[in-house]
Amino acid sequence: MANIKEMAAHSQIDPRFGSGHSLCRGCGIPSIVRTVLSSIPGPVAVINATSCLEVATTRYPFTAWKIPWMHVAFENSAAVASGVEAAYHALKARGELSEPMTLVVFAGDGGTYDIGLQALSGALERGHRFIYVCYDNEAYMNTGIQRSSATPFGASTTTSPAGRAAMGKPEPRKNIVEIVAAHRIPYVAQAAMSHWQDLSNKVQRAYHAEGPAFLNVLSACPPGWGHEPRDAVRVVRLAVDSGYWPLVEVIEGHWRLSYRPSERVPVMQWLTLQGRFRHLFQPDQEEALEKIQTIIDDEWERMTQRDAQSASWFASEQARRWEVLPTLPDSWEPRLGEPMWEHFRKTPNPA
Amino acid sequence: MTPRLPFHTPGVDLHHLRVITGAQGVAHAMRQIDPDVFPVYPITPQTPIIQTLSQFVADGLCHTHVLDVESEHSAMSAAVGAALAGARTMTATASQGLALMVEVIYLAASLRAPVVIAVGNRALSGPINIHGDHSDAMLARDSGAIQIFAETAEEAYDFTIIGTKLAEHKRILLPVMVGLDGFTITHSAEPVALLPDSAVKDFVGPYAYPSPLLGNQAGTYGPFSMPDSYFDLKYQEIEAVEAALEVFELVAEEFFRLSGRRYQAVEAYRLEDAEAALVMMGSHSGTAKEVVDKMRDQGTRVGLVEIRLYRPFPRHAIEQALAQVPRVAVLDKASSPGTLPPLFLDVAASVANTSKLVSVIYGLGGRDVPMAGLQDILEGVLADRFPPREPGYLFGNKVWHKEGKSWPI
Ligand SMILES: Cc1ncc(C[n+]2csc(CCOP(=O)(O)OP(=O)(O)O)c2C)c(N)n1
Ligand code: SF4
Ligand SMILES: [Mg+2]
Numbered sequence: 001m002a003n004i005k006e007m008a009a010h011s012q013i014d015p016r017f018g019s020g021h022s023l024c025r026g027c028g029i030p031s032i033v034r035t036v037l038s039s040i041p042g043p044v045a046v047i048n049a050t051s052c053l054e055v056a057t058t059r060y061p062f063t064a065w066k067i068p069w070m071h072v073a074f075e076n077s078a079a080v081a082s083g084v085e086a087a088y089h090a091l092k093a094r095g096e097l098s099e100p101m102t103l104v105v106f107a108g109d110g111g112t113y114d115i116g117l118q119a120l121s122g123a124l125e126r127g128h129r130f131i132y133v134c135y136d137n138e139a140y141m142n143t144g145i146q147r148s149s150a151t152p153f154g155a156s157t158t159t160s161p162a163g164r165a166a167m168g169k170p171e172p173r174k175n176i177v178e179i180v181a182a183h184r185i186p187y188v189a190q191a192a193m194s195h196w197q198d199l200s201n202k203v204q205r206a207y208h209a210e211g212p213a214f215l216n217v218l219s220a221c222p223p224g225w226g227h228e229p230r231d232a233v234r235v236v237r238l239a240v241d242s243g244y245w246p247l248v249e250v251i252e253g254h255w256r257l258s259y260r261p262s263e264r265v266p267v268m269q270w271l272t273l274q275g276r277f278r279h280l281f282q283p284d285q286e287e288a289l290e291k292i293q294t295i296i297d298d299e300w301e302r303m304t305q306r307d308a309q310s311a312s313w314f315a316s317e318q319a320r321r322w323e324v325l326p327t328l329p330d331s332w333e334p335r336l337g338e339p340m341w342e343h344f345r346k347t348p349n350p351a
Numbered sequence: 352m353t354p355r356l357p358f359h360t361p362g363v364d365l366h367h368l369r370v371i372t373g374a375q376g377v378a379h380a381m382r383q384i385d386p387d388v389f390p391v392y393p394i395t396p397q398t399p400i401i402q403t404l405s406q407f408v409a410d411g412l413c414h415t416h417v418l419d420v421e422s423e424h425s426a427m428s429a430a431v432g433a434a435l436a437g438a439r440t441m442t443a444t445a446s447q448g449l450a451l452m453v454e455v456i457y458l459a460a461s462l463r464a465p466v467v468i469a470v471g472n473r474a475l476s477g478p479i480n481i482h483g484d485h486s487d488a489m490l491a492r493d494s495g496a497i498q499i500f501a502e503t504a505e506e507a508y509d510f511t512i513i514g515t516k517l518a519e520h521k522r523i524l525l526p527v528m529v530g531l532d533g534f535t536i537t538h539s540a541e542p543v544a545l546l547p548d549s550a551v552k553d554f555v556g557p558y559a560y561p562s563p564l565l566g567n568q569a570g571t572y573g574p575f576s577m578p579d580s581y582f583d584l585k586y587q588e589i590e591a592v593e594a595a596l597e598v599f600e601l602v603a604e605e606f607f608r609l610s611g612r613r614y615q616a617v618e619a620y621r622l623e624d625a626e627a628a629l630v631m632m633g634s635h636s637g638t639a640k641e642v643v644d645k646m647r648d649q650g651t652r653v654g655l656v657e658i659r660l661y662r663p664f665p666r667h668a669i670e671q672a673l674a675q676v677p678r679v680a681v682l683d684k685a686s687s688p689g690t691l692p693p694l695f696l697d698v699a700a701s702v703a704n705t706s707k708l709v710s711v712i713y714g715l716g717g718r719d720v721p722m723a724g725l726q727d728i729l730e731g732v733l734a735d736r737f738p739p740r741e742p743g744y745l746f747g748n749k750v751w752h753k754e755g756k757s758w759p760i
Contacts (some may be wrong), residue, residue, distance in 0.1 A: 083432030
């Protein structure tokens with residue numbers, strides 16, 4: 001397990017994701033990216049789907065990335081990663097790469113739950129070894145807060161707006177963790193930006209997995225969710241503590257809760273902080289509020305049952321090897337990245 | 352009439368002469384080149400390419416990682432990832448599969464990923480049809496990918512080898528599409544003179560991508576570009592595509608020294624003193640050569656311009672080839688409803704006097720292209736029978752023009 005000092009030291013000696021990006025104040029993405037990258041020992045390459053992260057960190061000719069990073073399109077990051085992984089094995093077989101390398105994919109909920117689902121499913125079935133991190137801010141934020149299949153029931157977005165005749169998104173969110181777990185990959189987890197230690201542990205277990213690993217990480221978006229930037233961590237923590245966002249792991253098909261709030265707080269506390277749910281506090285919206293509480297209670301019930309069913313497996317010898325987490329080395333070779341790819345020459349001046 | 356056999360070239364080792372289909376020829380070229388990664392998804396008429404190569408791999412004849420992905424979109428995406436990561440990468444597709452790839456082909460060109468794409472050219476749906484025409488290739492016309500069209504199985508084999516060297520040339524670094532007409536080339540067996548494995552390996556050399564993603568300390572591939580840089584970056588891509596006019600010639604010359612088979616971007620066939628000529632590309636150029644020979648034997652002065660390099664379009668070579676020809680029919684195996692078809696427009700942009708050009712659309716969805724039909728086109732052009740700026744349609748042995756008539760013919 002990496003503690004915060006180790007992670008901070010790691011990110012200083014080996015800065016992988018730098019400052020100077022243009023993600024919003026209070027955005028959950030950079031802290032997730034830093035926690036993920038500074039929990040992985042050894043060289044890392046990143047594949048990024050089109051999203052806020054990609055757009056806000058690579059405005060040509062600047063980049064926030066100090067490691068190999070590639071973006072191709074919105075819906076294909078798992079497929080691009082498949083190709084990079086295949087290339088990695090080819091280069092390794094020819095002796096052109098000596099060091100092992102970890103491949104990390106970052107994609108938003110839109111690029112994962114919706115348009116990228118097919119490519120993700122294909123890559124998981126083929127068993128490519130990479131850590132796929134979906135940072136889930138529950139809508140298409142980059143294009144202006146349109147609903148995705150990760151948007152929760154009742155949330156107002158620009159394409160599921162609340163109005164006199166509508167109460168926000170009428171459908172509940174898709175459960176991507178179950179969908180991914182159904183691929184029987186070695187490691188699947190759900191985490192949240194508020195619980196960085198839990199996230200870091202999960203990244204280290206994902207690193208350990210001999211096959212695809214998937215993390216779904218709740219990421220605050222102040223403009224999209226309608227809260228103060230300074231409340232970002234608080235809002236996400238309430239999502240976890242209310243049971244809306246259970247922190248779970250699925251290891252070799254066995255489910256467990258990696259964190260259990262001592263007492264679940266009423267979901268109202270989480271809802272009231274966010275403008276996207278404001279309309280639900282108008283008179284005669286009790287039904288919708290009750291429905292939200294019911295969705296969450298049912299889900300929490302299902303998770304606790306699964307957790308109980310897996311208890312004996314987690315006590316077994318087989319589970320123990322997942323506790324052996326790689327530690328970050330004490331010293332790192334500093335890397336000074338080339339800012340941009342050399343092919344991007346300047347256009348000759350015709351004059 | 353002298354028979355034109357593809358293996359009648361000096362310097363060819365007849366031991367390597369095989370009777371194989373174009374698809375098998377492409378697969379043999381791939382086996383010899385031995386790419387690292389081959390991400391693919393099946394579609395007729397490309398399937399014999401990927402099946403043959405998969406069998407070669409299963410038999411231990413090459414080391415390629417055949418990556419059976421879940422769609423052509425993912426095939427092209429994985430190809431871009433692998434090529435930029437530092438591995439030699441090829442793929443193959445056709446029709447709807449190419450349509451699904453197109454988004455990523457643009458990206459491959461922009462990211463400068465030298466992926467060779469064998470395309471078993473096939474009609475686009477709808478209605479769904481598995482037979483050969485060039486409408487799929489036209490989808491990628493403006494993508495920045497280089498496109499070469501083969502006339503025979505031999506050329507499909509040769510262009511896969513030439514295409515690899517062209518794609519990876521340091522001035523190019525672009526995807527190269529090698530077009531072989533669905534069924535007429537992919538599935539028709541012809542004599543093909545294979546080069547020795549070692550000669551092909553030496554010809555293409557090792558894959559040496561400048562500054563690959565893997566093995567690099569850092570690098571940002573595929574950044575976000577605003578109006579202050581997009582145009583400049585696009586200009587560099589355009590410049591690289593244009594450079595392929597010259598580099599194609601260099602690579603083709605080198606290939607000639609190896610194989611005895613000489614290829615030009617534009618082939619002028621019996622154009623000397625021609626009163627009329629056809630301009631076309633792909634397998635039916637072979638039929639057209641027979642027609643030209645036959646009409647010449649009967650004393651009619653006709654010729655053919657066969658285009659092998661379609662992107663970049665060899666504008667000056669076309670202008671030169673057609674300079675002395677008074678009447679020209681440009682044959683498109685694709686349409687652009689509402690205007691004149693793409694090859695016609697390209698040719699029209701290349702010649703000084705466009706009034707000598709007429710347009711004929713032929714062979715859509717694999718419609719038969721009889722010799723009599725091609726002869727009718729040449730005779731119609733010679734007799735000034737065709738209206739300007741209106742495409743004719745070769746539905747059978749005769750060219751049909753609307754001219755007030757209504758369907759059916
Ligand atoms: C094929 C395609 N369709 C649509 C878009 C437009 N688009 C770019 S980013 C984006 C939303 C991304 O949403 P998500 O994956 O949740 O990431 P976020 O913006 O929330 O970070 C959309 C719709 C695109 N780039 N490509
Ligand atoms: S819009 Fe939301 S997700 Fe995008 S950068 Fe801003 S806070 Fe982050
Ligand atoms: Mg999102």
